[in-house]
Amino acid sequence: MTAPWTTIVVVAAVAILLRAAGPALLGGHRLAPKLVSILGLLAPALLAALIATQVFSRERGLAVDERLLGLVVAGLAIYARFPIPITLALAASATAGARLI
């Protein structure tokens, strides 16, 4: 694994500068609606990409295994409006349980 502290510094700088950008530089300005909608779509695109790679990637390839069951259980728990900690515990138990079988 690459140095945790390098990642901490890089990610913290990115997060802090993004939060500062609006109030420091752009106060009183308005962003073009099209730009706002593009920026708003980055989060869903990336979250979906993170889910997909976490569930299906193995080494450098793709695979379907017990992790998919965990994701399905998480989806059901979210649909049923369970709190996030319970949702995460259910997803982990489903994947762990399937591995035992």
Added chain:
Amino acid sequence: MAGAAGFSPVAATAFSAIAATGSGQFAALSVLQAGGGAPAAGLTVLALNARAIPMGVAVAPVLRGAVWRRVLVAQLVFDESWALAQVEPGRWDRRVLLTTGAVVYVSWVAGTAFGTIGAASLGDPQRLGLDAVFPAFFLALLVPLLRPSHAIAAAIGGAGIALALTPILPPGLPIVAAATGCLVGIRR
């Protein structure tokens, strides 16, 4: 969860204290776990947290004072405090923003400290199914964002791009490339 990416409890807690971006930190850890480096993690967080720019512009009118003060207070603008402090569409309450922001920050840092110390005493993460926790958490963050139909298109596009590129590109980059999935939604 942080332990799996080689973070000690101290490093994980410092990460929460300095970066204070829950989804961004989990995303960065995912990139590292997949074998990517700090630059790929930084780019992923840049794209994931880009929503902070329009959020910051929206609350800018209630943040007063010199630039350094506005920048400091802006660090308390999280998804949660931003949403709770919007007292009516397009108008934010400064007090609510600061209070909820401080609560979110303190509980996130304290939660990380306790969580990573507790997790260090657990056994094999795979056997406990802990690798299913990351995607479950991202799904919980994603679902509320899927209201407009072009957000669904962007999500499908992002997932498809990442999966298609996983066997081809070095680790970490497929997720960065998936940011272009948001352009899928723009056409509509």
